[in-house]
Amino acid sequence: MGIWQCPVCAAPLQTTETGLNCVSGHQFDRAKEGYTNLLLANQKRRPDPGDNRDMLSARRDFLQAGHYQPLVDELLAQCAGGGDQGLLLDVGCGEGYYLDYLLHHLPQWRGAGIDISRQALRLAGKRNISNAQLCIASSKRIPVISGLFDSVITVFAPIDAAEIHRVLKEDGKFIRVTPGAEHLHELKAEIYQQVQHHEKAETPAGFSLYQQETVQFPMVFSDPQALENLLAMTPFVYKLDAKVRAALLARKSFTVQAEFCLAVYQKAPLNE
Template structure:
């Protein structure tokens, strides 16, 4: 399986250092091994997605193992499903993707990681050579119809129609979203009135909801870890200087995690 051209949607043929479609559109591989399939006309800004600062913070926080229970829970689902091809949408710097790739390797399959942020994909491809990474829009997935056994989507947007298009009949989509009390204590430092996340399930047309589990655990973070957590979340944009200062001085910041993991099964044709 290869990519689709983001301009004409024809298959891209891999060459030594590039991908080329029959129409002559060419996309070169970066030195880190990834390919950029996000044409300028599909961008909403000059550098879409997370910043380099957010990537550095996320890598430090995730490398410390604070979200490992979430990765382990999804890996357990994948162990049971045993897919041979997987796409991680919104893969960021690749922490989760690398864990999933270990499962897919057991089936001698391929793991793909996709993110709109070029800086994130550069970080990911430089560390995790066992994964095929690309810069692309999650709303225009550069993959053939019914070509993937599994898709994982952690906090990442993607149109249900696109998921239904690329996932094989009987294949799965795994989503992870914030549970009601996710990062309550961090939000309490920023907002006067903390609103719980909605626990209502989204609807994915073409899929059947098969499994739901809520995963939560407490974290105790040092100052630099608490700052990294804030830096990697959207809350960073609203945090006042005194919030950053208070977190930096923390020796034991207590914060809850709360995730809802769902498994969706692609409907099979009658």
């Protein structure tokens, strides 16, 4: 069974040799990297939305080096708790690291990833993620069939609660990762005169909180390239003074606290 629906008419999309099409004749070609573009022109605020190539490449290298491994382990544990097989959707999948890792360790699961960034999907497509389909799409209008997914994950990505509610099965799980209060505190202290703590995310409309975990661990950077990747993959890259940046990268060691809030939600009536 297919998972995608036409972003124009909402009819189910069928897979062809070259892409996806629907009974109304709307066709969407598959890129050479394996993803399909289901983001309509009127859903864009700018010609090439989403994260840029430099930020995505830095994030790919940082994550691939295992700096967020405790978070990935907890994500895997939550998804694995959903059963031996299922269907997983990564909303805001970026360059595909989390989706790739989860499906590699859950070989009986199938998955899909969406992101608004074309550059992100190009990198994700090059991973050749097994049992996964990728599309450029907006999280505000997810082009998948309703009530299909056993689990939906988002990691630091914007959400539309009503859309996630729509695409989940009635007994499905929504797993959301947001920054904890102290996330990257030491790094922010080097940039801002007054450090603002991250606020706890509220339970999205249409969901009830089932479980919540705080994942905390120190990251010790002795390799300047790893620290530079962390800077480049965050908005800090636009705030950091050149002298401060150079001084940071010149340190023999720099310890930064990572803190994530991993919340697991279940569906509830939308009027709650």
